[in-house]
Amino acid sequence: MNGLEGILNGFSQALTLVNLIACFVGVLLGTIIGVLPGLGPTATMSLLLPITLNFNEPVTGLIMLAGIWYGAQYGGSTTSILVNIPGEAASVMTCIDGNQMAKKGRAGAALSIAALASFIAGTVGIIGLQFFAPPLAKAALSFGPPEYLCLMILAFTLLTNLTGSSPTKGLLMAFVGFFLGTIGTDSQTGMNRFTLGSADLMGGIDFLPIAMGLFGIAEIISVLIDKESNQQLEKVRFKDLFPNKEELKRSSKPMFRGSILGFFIGLIPGPGPTISTFISYSLEKRLSKIKDQFGKGAVEGVAGPEAANNSAVTGSLVPLLALGIPFAPPAALLLAGMRMQNIEAGPMLFQQFPNVFWGIVASMYLGNIMLLILNLPLVGFFAKIASIKPMFLMPVVSILCLIGVYSVRNNIFDIWIMLLAGIIGFFLRRKNYPVAPLILALVLGPTTESAFRNSLTILNGNLSSLFERPIAAVLLAVTIIYLIATVGRKYIKLKKLNTAVSK
Amino acid sequence: MRKYSHLITYLLVIALIGLLVTGCGSKENVASANAPDKKKAVAFPEKPINFWIPYDAGGGSDIIGRALVEAAQKNLDKPIVIVNKPGTSGAVGLKELYNAKNDGYTLLTNTTTIVTHKLLGTIPYNHHDYEPIITFNYEPGSIAVPANSPYKDIKEFIDYAKKNKVKIATSAKGGIWNIATQAFIKQAGINADVVVEGGGGAKAVVMAAGGHVDAVVASPLEMFTQLKSGNLRLLSVFGPERVDAFSNVPTFKEAGYDLSITTTRPLLAPKGTPKEVLDVLYKAFKTAAEDPKYIKTIKDMGAMPLLLGPEETIKFFDKEEKVMEKILKESGQI
Amino acid sequence: MDTINIRVRFKEIIFPALFLISGILIVITAKKYEIGSITNPSAGLFPLIIGFCLIILGLMDLRNIIYMSTSEAEVLDKDTVIKIIAVFLILIVWPAFLGLLGYVLVTFIVTLILAKLFSLGGWIKPVILAFGTTVFIHLSFKEWFYLDLPDGQVIDWFKFLIGG
Known part of the structure; x- marks a missing residue:
């Protein structure tokens, strides 16, 4: 079946009533759980998986499961923008500028840009999936632990430049995050590390309690301090709900760059959406002419990462469908759904079950349009939430933080972690320590450690042979060039400053 | 007060959507009620x-x-x-x-x-x-190699690994396939480094499919897609009998070794x-x-x-x- | 003047000092876990590296703070501090009494008190807000997502009392 025939066949399936409904239910559920903190696509897909097995056509259930997954990426940014609480790791970067925009009364614009970015990224991702899945999947396999390690080195080099304050503080927080990631039972040896004999700590520290504490609880306290925020915000006018021309123009390029970047990062193992957001953010910051705006409500800082995390999800469908390899927990559930209906993902999928592949691809085009139509009206609704007085909003937000954290593992211990992180986060903020690097490092730490240790074994302990592997060498070269450029620029700046002073 | 009534309305709307979706979604509840x-x-x-x-x-x-x-x-x-x-x-x-x-x-x-x-x-x-x-x-344990490896059967692999150090990927320490790997290395008397990935055998399988290690020990189920798609080749099964889905692959016992590890x-x-x-x-x-x-x-x-x-x-x-x-x-x- | 300066400085260096000490502690603890060999690294290696990095970065941060002028965050007045502590205490009530009172009661109470702490006037508005939140939590998390929220021991006592 060639491409055109395939996609037409796909649409003929996706456009049946039952599949359209399945797609809609999927993306609607996805949007809702994306907005609610704590509940993620994994838990919801796991809950609905048994139901999806009962449809007549296997593709119906898979369309619904996939819809939940990419739909959740749309909703994920909402709480980040409105109340500075990232519901998932991939929307941590959106908090930085998105919430600043909301504080300036541009919540509607930020939300619209996020929805638009998600739509464009989703579509770009599907185009990639449709045309390049098999060759790209092979490329994904060549990404072993050494390549992953080099990507992480690059990513954390970029991270130092991420937030406004000093690189030292950023790196310091990243290493605290790495340390928190090592707490618990070591995934390779089963050894208990830094658990202080506590059974709860054996399971490790989850991302969400820390993120909710450092962002959410800290935000609640800052509202208490900031008395002026208790004043009624300006009434949101209809035209304020949507981005103005300048904002649209500024965010169009970041959206496309983020889409392409996210798609490729989605192909590789590890938490792709998360990595893609902060690489996109630092890329936009680097390319921007108004660097000082970043962290103060730059629309590029919302458009880029939001596009990246959405296309990363689509990107991770490539190894899933073309190789049968799930790189993320939701992908694993989708795979489980396929295998339980005896649909084997992998190269045979295109020959044996072309209907399934093309049906999912076509439904994703439709799903993304549905999400855009669903989300744009919601912008008005959510933007009003941002203008609700804190005295109404904050109690509800507090409860949602508590229950959201509890919902992840049904564990009260996680709530204590969140409250502790809240206290510490409050002081960290006052001392200008950026908290985003800490959270990102916590999420990426375990995979980084694993890649590091496995690289040592695979390379016989000789890290210099990283340069013998083409992909790894390229990534390291980019890192080195970046470092030289950054240091060089600082040096030039200092020199200019000195000459100016001496004159 | 106006703002406030908005909030309640919104909460109710969300709750209602939730109820609707539950109503549509939980087919089982309806079935079981009947x-x-x-x-x-x-x-x-x-x-x-x-x-x-x-x-x-x-x-x-x-x-x-x-x-x-x-x-x-x-x-x-x-x-x-x-x-x-x-x-x-x-x-x-x-x-x-x-x-x-x-x-x-x-x-x-x-x-x-x-x-x-x-x-x-x-x-x-x-x-x-x-x-x-x-x-x-x-499920029995089993060992597979990347498809482009020269070894056609378990004997050839063991012969090679006796002379050269190999890397075998498997699940974390304490996991059943890790135990199987250690036991296999001992039984076969080979020279190997174990590359470990946490969280089951799936990640180890990916590493082997990409050719980053010389072999992988996991269950045929975990390797199934990669075996079928030709990225991996199954050499031997550590069970009491051959597996139905790969009935042409001999057990480790058939190759003359005394090791049987299954996960039940x-x-x-x-x-x-x-x-x-x-x-x-x-x-x-x-x-x-x-x-x-x-x-x-x-x-x-x-x-x-x-x-x-x-x-x-x-x-x-x-x-x-x-x-x-x-x-x-x-x-x-x- | 000098003493004030030293006190401000002391507040400034608490965090870098803390990171420094944590780094040292992590290095010491990591050494107890197996470091492993360079070809077969074990559980201790990565924490060891983290510990060293924390020490180095902590020292750099300390140096930056001592040699550079830093902007001090605004000082909080007493009322705000009391309010922050109160909010924290109320937030602690939720996890602490979840098992005893059950999620319905505890959610209602915590939302109600929080609303008052965020200076929501009167009693009718806070009660309706608390009620709405509780209903929402019940519907979405309990009914919809089968979240395993404790009903509370109070319910059991109540059932026992009415002879159920």
């Missing part, structure tokens, strides 16, 4: 049953567990909710089950690690500390769960494990069916404990 009301001595289940899978979603235990739940759902009036609780090759889940309420609403599937964890000292519990309901499946999956409830409740669960899951559809599903994936009752399960794992102890001692792991 199920004939059998006169039962015990009112069980009265609420959803939590079915814990102590491994990552998409792994071997997850897929087999879900297939079993799918078959068992027909026999129970309330939904069975699957919860993944990964960590330390199932030890985290076992520990939580030990402390869980013994009312029959919390069940856990496990693997042969139920005996090895205590032997290795990870956690102080084994199968005697729980109420087994049934045993529902087993029991379903457990916390100790002290009432006998009547256990009976209800036994009936439901026994019927499920006998379901031809379930048997076909798991066979097609490269796994093997097996059905043991509670007492047989205890006896089986008593025997398995001795076997594993011997393997662990001989390969110097304890």
Whole structure:
């Protein structure tokens, strides 16, 4: 079946009533759980998986499961923008500028840009999936632990430049995050590390309690301090709900760059959406002419990462469908759904079950349009939430933080972690320590450690042979060039400053 | 006040959407409500049953567990909710089950690690500390190499590995395939580094499929896609008999070695769960494990069916404990 | 003047000092876990590296703070501090009493008190807000997502009292 025939066949399936409904239910559920903190696509897909097995056509259930997954990426940014609480790791970067925009009364614009970015990224991702899945999947396999390690080195080099304050503080927080990631039972040896004999700590520290504490609880306290925020915000006018021309123009390029970047990062193992957001953010910051705006409500800082995390999800469908390899927990559930209906993902999928592949691809085009139509009206609704007085909003937000954290593992211990992180986060903020690097490092730490240790074994302990592997060498070269450029620029700046002073 | 009334309206709208979706989504509830009301001595289940899978979603235990739940759902009036609780090759889940309420609403599937964890000292519990309901499946360990490797069979691989150091990828320490790998290295007398990935065999399989290591030890189920798609080649199976899905691949015994490691999956409830409740669960899951559809599903994936009752399960794992102890001692792991 | 300066400085260096000490502690603890060999690294290696990095970065941060002028965050007045502590205490009530009171009661109470702490006037508005939140939590998390929220021991006592 060639491409055109395939996609037409796909649409003929996706456009049946039952599949359209399945797609809609999927993306609607996805949007809702994306907005609610704590509940993620994994838990919801796991809950609905048994139901999806009962449809007549296997593709119906898979369309619904996939819809939940990419739909959740749309909703994920909402709480980040409105109340500075990232519901998932991939929307941590959106908090930085998105919430600043909301504080300036541009919540509607930020939300619209996020929805638009998600739509464009989703579509770009599907185009990639449709045309390049098999060759790209092979490329994904060549990404072993050494390549992953080099990507992480690059990513954390970029991270130092991420937030406004000093690189030292950023790196310091990243290493605290790495340390928190090592707490618990070591995934390779089963050894208990830094658990202080506590059974709860054996399971490790989850991302969400820390993120909710450092962002959410800290935000609640800052509202208490900031008395002026208790004043009624300006009434949101209809035209304020949507981005103005300048904002649209500024965010169009970041959206496309983020889409392409996210798609490729989605192909590789590890938490792709998360990595893609902060690489996109630092890329936009680097390319921007108004660097000082970043962290103060730059629309590029919302458009880029939001596009990246959405296309990363689509990107991770490539190894899933073309190789049968799930790189993320939701992908694993989708795979489980396929295998339980005896649909084997992998190269045979295109020959044996072309209907399934093309049906999912076509439904994703439709799903993304549905999400855009669903989300744009919601912008008005959510933007009003941002203008609700804190005295109404904050109690509800507090409860949602508590229950959201509890919902992840049904564990009260996680709530204590969140409250502790809240206290510490409050002081960290006052001392200008950026908290985003800490959270990102916590999420990426375990995979980084694993890649590091496995690289040592695979390379016989000789890290210099990283340069013998083409992909790894390229990534390291980019890192080195970046470092030289950054240091060089600082040096030039200092020199200019000195000459100016001496004159 | 106006703003405030907005908030309530919005909350109600969200709640309503939730209700609507629940109404559309929970087909099972409707089906079970219509199920004939059998006169039962015990009112069980009265609420959803939590079915814990102590491994990552998409792994071997997850897929087999879900297939079993799918078959068992027909026999129970309330939904069975699957919860993944990964960590330390199932030890985290076992520990939580030990402390869980013994009312029959919390069940856990496990693997042969139920005996090895205590032997290795990870956690102080084994199968005697729980109420087994049934045993529902087993899978042998197996070894595969990247498809472009020169070795055609296990003998050639062992010959090569005796002269050269090889890298073998497998699951984390304490996991059953890690034990199998150590035992294999010892038995075959080869020179190997073990590359370990946490969270089941899936990640190790990916590493081997990409050619980053020389071999991988996992179950045929976990390697299935990569074997079928030609990224990996199965060399040998560490089980008592050949696997249905790959009947042309000889067992390790056939190659002249004395090593058989399988992972067997029991379903457990916390100790002290009432006998009547256990009976209800036994009936439901026994019927499920006998379901031809379930048997076909798991066979097609490269796994093997097996059905043991509670007492047989205890006896089986008593025997398995001795076997594993011997393997662990001989390969110097304890 | 000098003493004030030293006190401000002391507040400034608490965090870098803390990171420094944590780094040292992590290095010491990591050494107890197996470091492994360079070809077969074990559980201790990565924490060891983290510990060293924390020490180095902590020292750099300390140096930056001592040699560079830093902007001090605004000082909080007493009322705000009391309010922050109160909010924290109320937030602690939720996890602490979840098992005893059950999620319905505890959610209602915590939302109600929080609303008052965020200076929502009167009693009718806070009660309706608390009620709405509780209903929402019940519907979405309990009914919809089967979240295992404890009903509370109070319910059991109540059932016992009415002879259920």
